[in-house]
Amino acid sequence: MAGEILDNRGRGDAHWHWPAVHPEGRKFALITAAASFVTALLAWETLAWPLAFLTLGVLAFFRDPERVVPQGDNLIVSPADGLVSLIAQVEPPKELIVDDGSGSAGLTAGPVTRISIFMSVFDVHINRAPIGGTVRRVVYIPGKFMNADLDKASDENERQHVLVERPDGLMVGFTQIAGLIARRIVPFVKPGDLVAGGQRVGLIRFGSRVDVYLPAGTDAKVVLGQTVVAGETVLAETGTQKLIEGVSQ
Template sequence: MAGDLLDSRGRGEAQWGLPAIHPEGRKFGIAALGISLVFALFAWETLAWPMAFLSLGVFAFFRDPERVVPQDETSIVSPADGKIVQIAEVAPPRELVIADGSGTRGLGEEPVTRISIFMSVFDVHINRTPIAGMVQRVVYIPGQFLNAELDKASEDNERQHILVERSDGVQIGFTQIAGLIARRIVPFVKPGDTLGVGQRVGLIRFGSRVDVYLPAGTGSRVMLGQRVVAGETVIAELGKQPLREGVSQ
């Protein structure tokens, strides 16, 4: 059940169940299913079956499974399901650094570790906050729809920056980036909202990327090519810069 406490010693209760479908996707799935039924009524089976499979694909794309979110203060969790495609030292985006007139402080200008997570159309596309805290900024930037795996997608594509600050002043900036197929970023939060770690913040339709800008002095715990799970995989620990090595096989 959502909200239940589970731990690493086997306490709590977990059961298997079908994931929920996010309301944002139900209308698309129901529309595709309705068109399939119309085709079936007119005995147009060559069109009915593809539309039926399309409706199943839409429902699967918008699935919204529960996640068991780590609650310790040092963990930064992944904001997205997908594959780690880039880990680099870069300056944070200008929109997360400059004063925006709201009186809230932005990130520093010095380079930090950026972790880029690519989501294919087969991944869950609900994004979650890496830390608990208050939403300080939500900045939408219109742009292009280049392949989200490209480095320049961080600066050229349609994107939305989100800045979250903990009560102790620790800040995390992350960016939802539309991709080659994605055509809309749907936010669930606004400035002033208070979030728990791993809480849902938005989604991107259909195949995209999320960049996470770690706090200064914090390095990646994940490796290139590794798959991560939103709200569950710990991608970094505050103040630690571990070196991890892996072999692709």
């Protein structure tokens, strides 16, 4: 199905299938499966069964389902699965603003809308590009491992900033943030790479958060408390400002 065009008039072929497991997770599943097998041979059933269930949990955590990415030059799609836990007007991280010596400009200083998406251990943890274009920056920052649901996690936790520039010059930055359990941010891209909107660009192991910095003059099309899907949910349309309200029910 990957690369197939589907539309709102029924074109394409859609059917459910078991999601693939990302290669990053296969080694962990192999280790737990081997441990379960060995303990079963030794008749240590009190360990064998929990290890078997842990293997299934690892496979589920690293699942990598296909996504149907909305197409449109003005669309910004969610880079992560999870809960919209914070929406605020903030200054973008300095790492995405200051001159990094690469010859490519960063984001313009000034308050913009930041959408924070919290990923629990039950969410898919593959992160995707919010727009198509050229990766201009990938900046890793070591830090703490406090609860990723806290606002200050954006400034204090281990994190990785990514900046993508569209062909027309518009830039969107996002930050992968480690959490209490997460201990590694794994990038799939580097500066200079070309990415499509919704393309896989990295993952964070075992619970975390992603912050998205919308361009100036752009409001979120999602509301606080909404569950979003990486590569599919439209977070914003560039240049659009409108109050959107939701009702919890």
